[in-house]
Each structure stands twice: as C-alpha cells, then as structure tokens.
Amino acid sequence: xxxxxxxxxxxxxxxxxxxxxxxxxxxxxxxxxxxxxxxxxxxxxxxxxxxxxxxxxxxxxxxxxxxxxxxxxxxxxxxxxxxxxxxxxxxxxxxxxxxxxxxxxxxxxxxxxxxxxxxxxxxxxxxxxxxxxxxxxxxxxxxxxxxxxxxxxxxxxxxxxxxx
Amino acid sequence: xxxxxxxxxxxxxxxxxxxxxxxxxxxxxxxxxxxxxxxxxxxxxxxxxxxxxxxxxxxxxxxxxxxxxxxxxxxxxxxxxxxxxxxxxxxxxxxxxxxxxxxxxxxxxxxxxxxxxxxxxxxxxxxxxxxxxxxxxxxxxxxxxxxxxxxxxxxxxxxxxxxxxxxxxxxxxxxxxxxxxxxxxxxxxxxxxxxxxxxxxxxxxxxxxxxxxxxxxxxxxxxxxxxxxxxxxxxxxxxxxxxxxxxxxxxxxxxxxxxxxxxxxxxxxxxxxxxxxxxxxxxxxxxxxxx
Numbered sequence: 383x384x385x386x387x388x389x390x391x392x393x394x395x396x397x398x399x400x401x402x403x404x405x406x407x408x409x410x411x412x413x414x415x416x417x418x419x420x421x422x423x424x425x426x427x428x429x430x431x432x433x434x435x436x437x438x439x440x441x442x443x444x445x446x447x448x449x450x451x452x453x454x455x456x457x458x459x460x461x462x463x464x465x466x467x468x469x470x471x472x473x474x475x476x477x478x479x480x481x482x483x484x485x486x487x488x489x490x491x492x493x494x495x496x497x498x499x500x501x502x503x504x505x506x507x508x509x510x511x512x513x514x515x516x517x518x519x520x521x522x523x524x525x526x527x528x529x530x531x532x533x534x535x536x537x538x539x540x541x542x543x544x545x546x
Numbered sequence: 547x548x549x550x551x552x553x554x555x556x557x558x559x560x561x562x563x564x565x566x567x568x569x570x571x572x573x574x575x576x577x578x579x580x581x582x583x584x585x586x587x588x589x590x591x592x593x594x595x596x597x598x599x600x601x602x603x604x605x606x607x608x609x610x611x612x613x614x615x616x617x618x619x620x621x622x623x624x625x626x627x628x629x630x631x632x633x634x635x636x637x638x639x640x641x642x643x644x645x646x647x648x649x650x651x652x653x654x655x656x657x658x659x660x661x662x663x664x665x666x667x668x669x670x671x672x673x674x675x676x677x678x679x680x681x682x683x684x685x686x687x688x689x690x691x692x693x694x695x696x697x698x699x700x701x702x703x704x705x706x707x708x709x710x711x712x713x714x715x716x717x718x719x720x721x722x723x724x725x726x727x728x729x730x731x732x733x734x735x736x737x738x739x740x741x742x743x744x745x746x747x748x749x750x751x752x753x754x755x756x757x758x759x760x761x762x763x764x765x766x767x768x769x770x771x772x773x774x775x776x777x778x779x780x781x782x783x784x785x786x787x788x789x790x791x792x793x794x795x796x797x798x799x800x801x802x803x804x805x806x807x808x809x810x811x812x813x814x815x816x817x818x819x820x821x822x823x824x825x826x827x828x829x830x831x832x833x834x835x836x837x
Contacts (some may be wrong), residue, residue: 384551386555403551404553405548405549405552407548425547425591428588428655434654442658443584443655445591446584446655448583450554451604453556453579470789471803496653496654499653500807513655515737517738518653518655526777
C-alpha cells in the first residue's frame with residue numbers, strides 16, 4: 383500500500399532520481415536523501431518558515447510539501463546561492479552578514495530564500511512590503527530589525543549591481 | 547512530527563481521480579484529497595489526520611484557471627492562491643475576494659495552497675467561507691453522478707466538514723457579478739499577520755439615497771462554520787451610514803452569536819468582543835467605499 387514512489391527532481395540545477403516513501407517531506411528528502419543540509423528543519427508544521435525553498439521558482443515550506451509532490455519540478459535551496467566559481471556569498475547572504483541579519487543562523491536559510499523571491503518580484507520594496515513578505519518566517523534572536531535592514535541593504539546592492 | 551504512512555496516488559485526469567475515490571469508498575479505505583497541502587500537511591504531521599491514502603490533484607492542470615464568464619468570475623479549484631492574489635482580473639472585479647486572499651497565510655503558503663483547497667478544508671477560521679456567504683458564491687463539484695453546483699450557504703456543514711460526498715471533487719468556485727458601487731471590507735485579528743484568525747468579519751453594503759441597503763456581514767473564527775450576522779444586517783438595513791448605527795448593528799450581531807469557541811489564545815468572550823469591534827470597523831470601512 384505505502385510502496386515507494388519514484389521521484390525525479392532537479393535540485394540546484396542537478397537532476398536526481400530516488401525512490402521514496404510517500405510520507406517523506408521535501409525537507410527530509412533534501413537533507414537525508416540528497417545530503418543538502420543547508421535547508422533547516424524547524425517546527426515541521428508550517429509555522430516557522432525556516433525550511434523555505436523555491437519550488438519551480440516560488441517559495442514554499444519544504445515541511446508542508448511531500449517529496450513525491452516535486453516529481454518533475456525544479457527545487458532551489460540555499461546551497462545554490464554562493465558563486466560556484468569564486469565561492470563568494472550571494473549579495474543577499476553578504477547583506478545579512480554585513481547588517482547583522484542573523485545571530486545563531488538557524489532561521490537564516492528560510493529568510494534568505496524568501497528574500498530571493500521578494501527581490502526578484504519587487505527590487506525596491508518598502509519596509510511594509512518587506513514585513514509582509516517575511517511575515518511567515520520566525521527569528522528568535524534578532525528582533526527582526528536587523529533582518530529588515532539586511533533586506534534593504536541587499537535590495538540596494540542588487541539594484542546598484544544591475545545598474546553598474 | 548512525521549506523518550503516519552499512507553499510500554499515494556497522483557491521477558492524470560479528473561475522471562481517474564473520481565474512479566480512485568469510488569474504489570476507496572467501496573473498499574472502506576480512508577482516502578483524503580491532497581490539493582496544495584498547506585492545511586492537510588500540518589494535520590498529517592501532528593497525526594490529527596491519518597488517512598490511508600492520499601489522492602493528489604497536482605496533475606489536474608485543467609483546474610488551474612481564472613476566467614470571466616459573463617459577469618461571473620470562475621476560479622479553478624487547483625489555482626494557487628498567489629495566482630488569485632496577483633490576478634488583475636480578481637483585484638478589479640472581485641475586491642473583497644482579493645482582499646481575503648491577501649489575508650490567507652504567508653507568501654509561501656499562498657504559493658503552494660490552492661483556492662479550492664481552502665473551501666474543501668472548511669476551517670472555521672478561514673477567510674474564504676465568510677466571503678462566500680457574504681457574496682453568495684457557488685461551489686462546483688464533480689462526482690460519479692456528474693456535476694453539481696452548491697450554494698455556499700449549503701456547502702459548509704460544521705468544523706472541517708462540507709456537503710461534498712467522499713467521491714466528489716471540488717472543481718471550481720464561482721463569484722457572482724459584483725454590483726457596481728458596493729462597499730466592502732474584511733478585517734481580522736490574528737496573533738501574527740497571516741496566521742489563522744482568532745476572529746474576523748467580512749462585509750458588503752450599498753448606499754441608496756443616503757441609506758444602507760443590501761447589508762451583508764459574516765464572522766469567521768468564532769463558530770463551527772462562518773456565520774452571517776443577520777441581526778446586524780437587519781438592524782442596519784435602511785439606516786443612515788453613521789457611527790452610532792454601525793455600533794448598534796455590530797453589538798446586535800455579536801450579541802446574537804452562538805457561544806463562540808474558546809482556546810488558550812482567545813476566550814469565548816474575547817472572540818465575541820472582537821466580532822463586535824471588527825463588525826463596527828468593517829461597516830464603517832464598507833460604507834466609506836460604497837458609492
């Protein structure tokens with residue numbers, strides 16, 4: 383009845399094929415099957431947002447998605463952001479470092495992947511728009527103000543980068 | 547926080563999905579439909595729900611659409627909420643439904659969660675059922691016997707329960723043409739923006755010769771389903787759009803509610819108080835938008 387199902391999925395540009403139990407969540411699939419530990423597991427029921435990844439380019443909670451549901455899809459995780467040739471951090475990651483958008487770092491992958499989608503859709507968001515976009519992500523360290531500053535900084539650098 | 551084991555099917559077509567549901571029904575197998583999973587997955591994780599089988603509708607791309615049919619706006623059940631939120635057609639022709647969509651969950655939840663999923667899940671704290679009652683929406687379902695259209699008032703039965711048969715699939719939600727000049731509002735109180743509402747109110751009304759008419763109010767997050775606040779509607783009908791009239795109507799609406807639910811975050815009394823305050827604010831906001 384609960385036979386394993388085949389999942390063919392592209393993660394960070396690389397194709398994987400695995401046979402998985404239907405109940406396996408995407409976040410456990412990424413961490414335990416593909417050994418991509420950058421996506422963190424928090425509440426496992428959709429509250430904290432820290433397992434956020436991009437599925438076909440759109441943010442989603444990988445604890446509220448089954449691995450079998452991404453068969454045929456493209457998944458993007460935090461591991462894809464670093465520049466593959468230079469190893470440099472992505473401008474959003476660098477902005478979180480520079481503006482103290484993290485302390486313990488546990489929630490950071492979720493915030494950053496959510497920010498990737500936000501700044502792609504809206505390169506110059508207002509504070510209100512940033513807050514709305516990040517309202518599904520919890521952080522227990524920063525008090526959020528430095529995260530807000532990090533996103534503002536990232537947005538400015540990305541805009542300047544495009545103009546340069 | 548891992549779901550209990552289940553079998554998984556992702557049919558290619560709607561008839562195939564219905565055939566599967568029929569088979570499970572006749573075999574006495576507990577099957578559950580999976581749409582976007584944003585409400586079902588937490589229930590599986592907490593093992594509040596332990597279905598033996600999930601029938602995933604993700605391959606039914608034909609149920610992902612937003613269309614104007616005459617004056618009626620029809621939205622396919624598998625349309626992501628985010629698509630409805632980003633649709634100019636929805637925003638321009640159905641402002642209340644659009645505003646309600648923006649209140650559902652967080653961006654990532656609206657990306658994955660479907661419009662139909664929220665209706666079929668029938669969470670009493672969800673915005674859509676209240677909007678459906680206010681706007682007289684209709685729900686289209688397909689089952690072994692064919693298609694039927696269910697008025698919103700007959701669709702929501704009780705907590706997480708609709709009048710859909712186990713072998714039926716919700717395929718479309720239908721919004722009747724918006725009457726020009728109708729004022730609207732939806733407001734809710736949640737512990738965090740995007741979380742399930744502790745209580746909320748949706749409203750529409752029109753102003754004709756300086757008097758409120760066609761007043762519709764529904765509360766969510768308080769009883770087993772969303773409920774019309776008929777006492778408030780009747781009291782305000784024909785009255786002038788003034789603060790004292792809104793306050794009197796809101797008090798009557800909240801006062802006539804069946805005992806609201808109670809939890810650690812919000813007592814029954816607090817929820818009733820929220821409904822009164824939100825109803826008053828919604829009526830004022832709706833009147834300010836009516837022309």
